[in-house]
Amino acid sequence: MKVLIIDDDKLVCSSLKIILDAEPDISVTGIGNDGESAIAMYHSLLPDVLLMDIRMNGISGLEAGEIILKKHTSAKILYLTTFLDDDYIIKALNIGAKGYMLKQNFESIVPSIKAVYAGQNVYGNEIVTKLPKLMTPAKKSHTYxxxxxxxxxxxxxxxxxxxxxxxxxxxxxxxxxxxxxxxxxxxxxxxxxxxxxxxxxxxxxxxxx
CATH class of the missing domain: 1.10.10.10 (Winged helix-like DNA-binding domain superfamily/Winged helix DNA-binding domain)
Structure with a gap:
């Protein structure tokens, strides 16, 4: 499995690479530090999973993900961030991201990547508890x-x-x-x-x- 890492914190990138390189079935195919790199590197490397931060200089991870998914509709993007903002979670869900995890859930990173690669959608416990509230319906405007x-x-x-x-x-x-x-x-x-x-x-x- 090829994984592309995108994070503006180079120390985080190095740590993630060490973690993932220890897995025999995972290969880090590239590392980038901003949204522009994410778009360019995804197009050229076509990784199996894109592990990406959200807040970055220039193009954000969410903006980059949306651009990537418009061209590569089957792209598997897993967001790894420190932010639990409702707007970020909703945006990630709406653009078609396969997962949203918090960086502090260190032990869940590898299992989450493997689950996303297998076709599952993965959200950390903190995100799952927010979903009912985030999906509270507005006044219905039409029927099924x-x-x-x-x-x-x-x-x-x-x-x-x-x-x-x-x-x-x-x-x-x-x-x-x-x-x-x-x-x-x-x-x-x-x-x-x-x-x-x-x-x-x-x-x-x-x-x-």
Whole structure:
């Protein structure tokens, strides 16, 4: 697994490289110190996971991530920061980042990178506890039917928002896992979303009573 590290603190970069180089299945493919470097190095190196800070001089990590994801829609970005700002978390979720971790959760960095590489979304405990508040719905302006979502698709969306896995949804709704995956792909396309996390956010913000 190739990991690109972007952080404006060179000591943090060195420490992260030491940690990751100790893992036999991880290779640090490059190190940068600002958003501009993140964009350029991602395009040239195409890492499996981009481990990036948020607050940096010039282009921020969030701005860089948004630019990268517009061109590389399957990019796996894990934010590693000291800031627990609601606006940062919401922005990271909305652009399609795969994770948001606090630097002080030192022991979680390697497992989080591996989880993101495996296709999971990873958020630190501090972020998870904030999600219900951050996803509190505004006054509903439309229904799921107006978004072109069928009743069956809506039932799957509800279970995604409840945190159920594809297997659990399949068992609950008497469907095969393959059918659930197909439904989720259709839902993502209809709503122009990237992943399951964004489906949950969309549900809480737009439809949940």
């Amino acid at each position: 039917l107006e978004d072109g979502i069928t009743e069956k698709e809506y039932s799957i969306i509800i279970q995604i928002a409840e945190g159920l896995s594809n297997k659990e949804i399949a068992e609950l709704l008497f469907l095969s896992e393959g059918t659930v995956r197909n439904y989720i792909s259709t839902i993502l396309e209809k709503l122009d979303l990237r992943d399951r996390t964004q489906i949950a956010i969309y549900y809480y913000k737009n439809w949940k009573d």
